[in-house]
Amino acid sequence: MEQINAKLCEMFPGREQQIETLLSLMGEPQEQTLPAIYVYGDHSLGKTTVIKSLMKLALPPHQYTFIDCIVCFEPRIMYQHVLNDLTQTKPTPTNKYKSQKCANLKEFVVKVGECCQLGKDAGETRYLIFDQAERLRDKSPDTLLPTLMKLRELDTLKIFSKHCPNNIDLDFFLSFVRFLYDVCNSNCKDLCEMFQLAFSLLPKYIEPVVKGRAKKGDTLTLIQHIEPYYRQAMDKLHLNEISSSQNAQTDDGIDLPYYTKLLLIASFLASYNPSRLDKRYFSKGSEETLRPYRRKTNQSQQGSPKKSPAKNSQYDASGGGKLRQQLLGPVAFPVERMLAIFDSIIPDSIDANVEIMKQVSTLVTLRLLTRTTPFDNLDSTKYKCNASYELVKKISSSIKFQIQHYLYDFE
């Protein structure tokens, strides 16, 4: 037990305490153990790795089984994997993927019990380790999780864990990593991402040393050297665009046919502009034709023409702030409204035709629009615009459409 502890502590610096706790909880094979151990924590804290190597070192393979709950996305697969591991059944093409037979929970409970009584070491503790265990909750039979928790009555232990790795050091490398950690600490807690960042920057970091322009101890120069690269990398850190193979060929623009672009713009406008203002933005007539209408609505306030602009500015004043549509996200709009807006923003009028409707559904498959009404409802279909403002802005500038002029209360 002692050497295992020592070995593990060497492998995983910073995890000594946890390893010790785990080992002490496990105790000797014959001893009674806790019903379940929850190992929890954020991403990439080393839970999976530590436990995996701990089990490997501490126990013979048939005494524990490591189950990833995403891999075993069906209870049945899980049962089979557990039983196969505990009985050391290995499915191969030659035995036609023979596996332990187990169709349901009841059978599983019985079989696990049997497994524990097999062999010389009957009565010793078996461990079932569930990685990604939050998935267990969603598994089909409601009784699964409670049953697993009670499996202890079969003298088994369940450990609940999550995933990710740990770090190993090198003298020179350490200084680099320390620097990187200092900088990234605030906005990157994910060890995997740190890893990627480190490895994509490391070659650049070492470059001056290799070329003999700097010494290894010359940390400051080296840090200055990688600064531009590092900034670039940080920008795209969470997007995983840097990753190990960097490729400069970036093409952000999305290539759409002309009318499809306008359709997307129209649906963006329909999603973010309040429909009451459509007349103001999209009416093709001049201001004069609008006035009678406004006067009508203002009749009670002795509608003088001067008042209507005032009311308009009221709109502007009342809007904004925290309840701006821009911040609230897109609203659903009936397709007719979108087509009407489309009709008013295209430079020359076209007949409604099949191609336009086809493009609407193309946009849906591209997930730039979302359909909010069920598919069997053909009468009034509603959509939501799923495209970001940046994308729409880019698209509209590509066809010289001034989208800012049409947006209400946008920044």
Next chain:
Amino acid sequence: MTLKGHQDFLDSVSKESFQIRPRPTPPVSPRKSKKKSDSTKGSENDPFYFERIGLERLLDGKETPEAMQLRHWGYERTWSQILSSIEKSLLVENSASFNDIVSFVDNSYSSIEIETSFQAFGLPYREIPTALIFTGINSPDNELLFTRIAQRLREAKSNYVVMLQSKDCGSLKMTMKCLNEQVLASMNDFENQDEEMNDADDTDEMTFDVENDKLADGHLQRYDMEVLAEWFEDKRKPNNDDKSLPAKIVILIQDFEAFEPSVLEDFIYICSQYQDRVKFVLLLGIATTINALQQALPSSILNSLRVKKMQLQNSERCLGRIVTAVQVENHIGIKLGKMPYKYLHEVFLLYNYSVSSYMSKLQYAVMHHFFSNPLSILAGIDDQELPSRLSLLSENHLEAIRMQKSFMKYVEAQLPDSDEVRRLLEDNAYLESLLPVLIKGIEQYHKKFSIAFECLWIIQQSLVNCKDPKINVDRKAKHSLYYLAIQEDGGLCDAYHTQKLLVNLKKIDSSCLSDLLQKCLEFFYANHYADPCLAQEVSELENFLVRLCDIEQTFIYENNKGEESSSSTSSTISSTSSRTILSSIKESKNVVIKFSPLIQGEEESTNTLYTILLKQVSEFFDTFFKSNLKHYSTVTLHEVVYYENEKLLKHMFSVHPRAATQKALGQPNRYIKCRCCDYANDEDDEDEEESIERIFPTQQDTCILYKMYLEFGKMINMYDWLMAFKSILERDGPIDEKEVQARFIAGVTELQTLGFVKPTSRKADHFQRLTWAR
């Protein structure tokens, strides 16, 4: 519309609608070609042969069967030529990215092994090599491309290729099943090819494949990744000595956006969990932008991908390729005329970016050209065939030729010579003897046009590339340039764009000019040096280049007067054979001097010389374009080659379903040519309007209801409607109340399905009217 009539009704309907417009069938499919060979054999015996393929006897029914046969052959041959040339050029367009993808897959794992740093530092996970293939938005086109990619990857034999489509992968279980099945199936293929594997093994896997879902309880589930992993490990065991066995599993996901993100998330996670046992390579086809990927997957999944971006065909460039292949480079095929080209061009750029739909429209145009134009037997033929075709021409054909507008123009041009005109119009033999010249003329026009067109393209490219602030030129894509050529009635030579290019040409500096001239010459040498009609142009261009060189040399000479004269070198250049001029000039151009055209009365003589040269070059190109970039309508008998029927194309491809439904409901007799309501025969056009209004009890119920519907307002009272319906039906005699009701309900439901009415809750017993225009 349901047809209640007996068989005759259906017959007449099918005849009516299919006789005029035969459906195009792709001639490349093996089934079709087989049919073709059958039919060509039996054509003489089978009296209905032409009817079956939809060919009509043209020229007022006086066309000979031979000519009809030729038209049919002409269509099949021309289309397969066009198709193969398009496919070839598209393949060229994509070959670079295909190679990229293949090499990415090949190196996907070797590069990881180079970066052993990852292993050394004990990174506990391995990234899955992933190529993001940006494909453009047209997914039907992409399907073809992805099949091609899969083919290429399979050819390499070092991969298992799995294609996952969103339609098969609704859930994680189905996705896994799909993956396992495809891998095991493709392995069977491998084994069938490689005879070394023993049969027992083969059948073993087969049983696994076929028995599927109901695998006995004692086995792993079909959709368990464990199966795949075990199998993969088994295959790679050292005792399995077959070296050629695939080492990677390539997963092609062609429509990323259409997948359920949660399914993909779990799927990728599973793959990365098995990454240490099975080597996966992911190819994701993304139609939009990388944002889609980032939105769909959480960062922990993204982190397990090693991403490389790749771009597949740009739709506009594809269009450029197609246009060049069909309209510019092809000298003897069929071409789209002004309006059809415009239509196809606009639909592509404005609406759908769909290469496949462009091609189907093109095919339809080609087919209709051959099926409707009797003169098309003269199109798409080479010199050897010409005499035999001419001998086939009947009097009617010649008459048809005389009817063509371009021929009339030609005759008018001959007007001073009245004898000639009379012979043209009356002497069949004379016209026949003239035809080869005219047909050759069209071909000559195309040849010259394509050269001049490419020349113009080169000039545009060099002007755009020389990045001089003085030069202000728009960059037009090839298809837009051709669009200009075909839309401007004066031809491309008079187009504003061309004139602007030529004006700008006078402003460029010497290095650009020599570059441009060299490129033009290279192009001429590469393609048409042997062509005698261009010899003069080539020699003139060479002359320009030599003079440019001379000017440069004199400039140097004047600057270093003390040094030896270098004019001797230039004279040696002019004496060498023209083919070597290019290379020698390239060598001598080590000294870079830049002239700019004379702008403000500079006195220097070399600069003046240069300006004069520029002017001459510009003039040369102007005349060159004027003579060769004429509009096609100036060519006599262009009707043989150019397809002009835009309306039909629009009718066929930009459909207006509602118009069709309304017409069918309003004038059912146009579709159902039944006797009972046969009033169309003795009526003129004026009465047509009226005929729509008139209601006959013998008409189909839905039609009757529709005609009454036209007279209602926004809301339709159901009872009124029923009563009106009943009164119509009763004109033919009393009828059972219940029957009226049943037929009424059936008819209204049909109108509702067609989208004309819908029930409304605003008013009891009322339906809402939904359409207004007729």
